[in-house]
Amino acid sequence: METLRSHNPLLSLLFLHLLQFSSLSLLSSAYTLPNKYFINCGSNSDVSVTGAPNRNFISDENSGSFYLVGKTSSVSDTNTSNSSPLYQTARIFTNPSSYVLQIDPSGTYMVRLHFYAFSSSKKNLSNAQFNVSASGFSLLSNFSVQNPIINEFMLTINVSEFIISFTPTQKSSFAFANAIEVFLAPNITDVSTPPIHVTPSGARGTYDGLLSQALHTVYRANVGGPPITPNKDTLWRNWVSDDDYLVTPNAAKNSEFHSDRPAYRPGGATEYSAPDLVYQTAKELNVNSSGGSNFVNITWRFNVSKNAPHFVRVHFCDIVSTSYNDVLQFNLYLYSKFSQNIFPYNVVGQLAVPFYEDFVVDSDNSGLMDIIIGPRNDSITKTAFLNGVEIMEVITGSGLVTEVKKPPKKHLFVVVGSVVGSVASLLMLVVVVVVFLNCKRAKPVEPSVWQAIPDYGGGSSYVSTTERTVNGFPLDNLNLGLKLSFQEILFATNNFDTKLMIGEGGFGKVYKATLRNGMKVAVKRSEPGNGQGRPEFHTEIIVLSSIRHRHLVSLIGYCDERSEMILVYEFMEKGTLRDHLYILNGESQKSSSQSELSWNQRLQLCIGAAKGLDYLHNSSGRGIIHRDVKSTNILLDEDYVAKVADFGLSRLGDLDQTHVSTGVKGSFGYLDPEYFRCLQLTQKSDVYSFGVVLLEVLCARPAINNSLPGKEVNLAEWGLFWQKKGQLENIVDPLLVGKINPNSLRKFGETVEKCLKEYGVQRPNMNDVVWDLEYALQLQQTARHREPHEDSTTDASWVLPVPAIQQLPSHSIPIDEYDIPMDDFTDTSRLYAHGVFSMLNIDDGR
Structure with a gap:
């Protein structure tokens, strides 16, 4: 990132980092200087910029090789003498909007975003505040422009359409861009030799997966x-x-x-x-x-x-x-x-x-x-x-790629346009009918019944209208009995001692702390004074203060004073499930040689997490959909008990409602394709995400790995490919090879396949998933011979005893058979005797 000198913007106009980690075998001596994409935003005319050679920035209003999606407008500089022609116009985005570029060939591309905050009769661009994402990565967050600036990125693009999305961080804010560059860079390095990895302590290694x-x-x-x-x-x-x-x-x-x-x-x-x-x-x-x-x-x-x-x-x-x-x-x-x-x-x-x-x-x-x-x-x-x-x-963090729809192309001739238009209308009618049938299989619901928890995106910000509202949502239903003073938080964290910090992510920093009563907790603190994430903050308090289950992380308290947003959880000694499956961050994206989880243990962890999700869906009395199920949101306590965590994106509604129309939220690689396509969230969306987690547990690799060949990048697609061939053992974690009973693996594979069905109505509910996983565990433990048709049954109740569910009286906190008796709720030291919650490696998602 570099600041342009205002007295001569042309001298600092374009800069490009030409490191190339592309898999292309292009020789730099044969490299041809690119002619696309150079985009002049917000203008109806092209601009030529001098250089070696000159580049022609084309208008973003009349191009056939890329298009805009979303509500946009354009503005012009009122004082054109102070800037180059490239910076005299800008494209304005008042709602989430995107540029969609046709990409060919695949490879590593340079992306440069130009920002010049001029004032016009319509907008003062220095008031903009927004996020920018592309190719599944959050490029800029809470970004504002005070000086002319160019932000430059390098990304590997292996899709035919490359999407750059601009999202205002507040309803009252907006986003803008003056110019955009996206082009393939020359190959100037040997991709077969990964760079040396250096730590501050001087340790040396290699850094894999930079692509x-x-x-x-x-x-x-x-x-x-x-x-x-x-x-x-x-x-x-x-x-x-x-x-x-x-x-x-x-x-x-x-x-x-x-x-x-x-x-x-x-x-x-x-x-x-x-x-x-x-x-x-x-x-x-x-x-x-x-x-x-x-x-x-x-x-x-x-x-x-x-x-x-x-x-x-x-x-x-x-x-x-x-x-x-x-x-x-x-x-x-x-x-x-x-x-x-x-x-x-x-x-x-x-x-x-x-x-x-x-x-x-x-x-x-x-x-x-x-x-x-x-x-x-x-x-x-x-x-x-x-x-x-x-x-x-x-x-390193990836995000959600927004789905966009290409606008219809204009036709030059009236007769041809009429014919093509008629055909297109007919085809569109067919598509609408098909989509309607696919997306309306469940009973429709009015959005008003889902208003117990508001639907906020990751870019929402706190609007300080009143102490008792957040974006118009009343906060009276927060459990004030869980509220902790800021002084108590300072005591527990030793004034936020950096030595106690155990994680850092999109919400803020996480500290291992000890309350005055000796209880070990995890304190998740948002950046002081930052309103970002306040809706998710209140969502998590509302959800976790109303539920309690052995396989759900418990909320100990929260602090909401001095502009602080602090959540205090039970401490999970063993970290995330992913920590015990494989290592990321460049060291390795395969199974960790330090993993000590047997197949029995992995099944038990899956069963525990499934029980937690089943409780959310059915037993809590609230019909909660988690909406961000992934291996980093499943945590393990000191006894390796799995607990589902992170409820900031959850949705809450009546149990008799089957789905709700909502904006897509979640983590790339785990998203239910039906939810993504039809924008209708159901409990079966969690089931799909959990199916991806099951494959992570079996294969010990991430849900998305862009360093692998194209057909192997998406774990869900790769796993289903081998499952349908009946050869799931080919992608099992090498540490488990020869250690899984074939019947257990077959049952597990069938469970995965059912969870990953294209349509939600074809997927099992979480109760069925629990039964299937327990059956797979029993097959592993007994290892007795069974006929193949016996192992493929959906209903395993004839094999496994049904546990007696102890119904305990509760007015606000439902308890299942694994929970602590209600009498213990009066003694918090007994309630949290296991002292659990984790380092919360919040490196992706929320």
């Missing part, structure tokens, strides 16, 4: 040289001087290469890795005339996001050595605890040949990243140099 993440450009610096403007760069990039980032400026001196061009060599850096000017200048250790130096190293310090992975590329070109006799090697340090030997001659075999080194560096809690170079004792020449630095933040 499945998005990258956000933070810095691009020309070390030892002046700023490089887009018209001097082969791909319109903008490089700043490194001088502002030097910790000790006197430790370095500038070096310059006086030859015409660097000596590019096959397999190394190219003119697309960085322009000639980057490799023709460098910072070198300031050595005095006697060959010594008063400085031991050169340090650059950059402000970065805390506790986040960052892709770092450092550029080298040996322009400081005078001959091959001066064999030069030196150390590159990251956070001073990690060192890498840089030996240019050993890498490229001659002087003045550009090359680079790639790393993924985890930032620490300071928000600072140090890049250091220093001489080595075994080097003939005691110096060090650096030519360029690029830093990009790795965006």
Whole structure:
């Protein structure tokens, strides 16, 4: 991310980070400069921007290769003399809206978003506040523009239609964009060699799966040289001087290469890795005339996001050595605890040949990243140099891709248009009938019966109209008996001691804490003063204060004062279910070698989670739909008891209602396709999501893995493919191979297949799922021979005894047979004797 200088926006117009981790075998020497997409937003005319070569930004009103979906308008700058033509118009979005681009071929694309907050007669663009998402990633959150700025991202696109969505964060707010660029980048790196992974402690590893993440450009610096403007760069990039980032400026001196061009060599850096000017200048250790130096190293310090992975590329070109006799090697340090030997001659075999080194560096809690170079004792020449630095933040959380419908194309001739229009109308009628039949199989319901919990999206914000309302919704039904003072929270968390922080996500930070009575709890705190997530905050309080079950995480209390939003849960010692299945975040997306869960244990965990969901659907008396069932929302206590967590997206209604029309919420990879298609939420939507979880448990891999071949990316589709072939054992977690009874696996596979049926009416309810899973567990434990047809029965009641359900009197908190007796509710120390709730790794979803 970089700020444009207001006195000359053209000089800072376009910058592009051309790292390429694409699977394409494109050679950079054969790369052709792109001609799409360069979009001039909010204008009915094209704009040509000078560069090498020029680029033509086309109007977003008259293109046939992309289209807009949603309610939009355009505005113009009232003072056009202060900006380039590209920034004199903007597209305004007052509701969630999207650009839909036709993409061919697949690969890693650069996405650049231009924002210039001018004032017009209609809007002051500096008042905008919005979110931007694309390709399942949240790119910008609560974003507002005070200075002209370009945000640049790199994403892998393997779909034919690429969607960039703009969503205002409040009803009174809006979103805007001045220009958009999306184009395929040249292949300038070897995808077969993953970058080195570096932690703040100096640990070294490899970072796999970078293709499945998005990258956000933070810095691009020309070390030892002046700023490089887009018209001097082969791909319109903008490089700043490194001088502002030097910790000790006197430790370095500038070096310059006086030859015409660097000596590019096959397999190394190219003119697309960085322009000639980057490799023709460098910072070198300031050595005095006697060959010594008063400085031991050169340090650059950059402000970065805390506790986040960052892709770092450092550029080298040996322009400081005078001959091959001066064999030069030196150390590159990251956070001073990690060192890498840089030996240019050993890498490229001659002087003045550009090359680079790639790393993924985890930032620490300071928000600072140090890049250091220093001489080595075994080097003939005691110096060090650096030519360029690029830093990009790795965006690991994925979100929901909004479904959009392509508008009908205009026809040029009246006669042809009439004929085509008639045919289209007929086809549309057929489609409407089919969709109506598919989406109306359940009894319709008026939305008014579902108003106990309001339907808020992830982008909703708190509107401070009154102490007793949130976006018009009365808060009188919050359980005030659970309210905790902020002072109690400060005591429990030791003033939010960072040493007690065990997680961080979209809602905020999570701390392991201890209340005054000695109870261990998990404290989830939203960022102070941030209204984002307040509707979900109240939703979770309303839901969890009215239910209690052994397989649902319990709410201990909440704090809603001093603009704070704090939830206090029982502590879950063993973390999330996903933690025990596989490792993400670049280390591995397959099963973890540390997993100790047997098939018996996995089945028991699935049964527990299914019982929790069944209670929500049927036994709570409220008909609650969770709406975000996934492996990170199933937590394990110290005794490996599974509990369903995170009810911020839940919906609540009467049990005799079968579905409700609502905006799509949830997590990518777990969404019920019928819910996504028809916008009708049912309890069977949770059943579908749970079917995906069952496959995660069996296969020990994530629901979506973009680093895999196309047909394997979606776990639900991949699992159903093998299940229908009768060969589900082919994708079982390697740690379970040979350890699952075939009859148990067959029953489990049939349960998964039923949960993942295309239409909700074809899926079982959660009670049936519980029975099927218990039957699969019994087949595993008994391992006795049965005929195949016996194991495929839906009703297993003839095999398993029906547990007696103890009906206890309750006015507000229903209890099932596994729960603590009602008498214990008067003693909170006994109620939460197990002291449970988890580190809540809120790294995706809410």
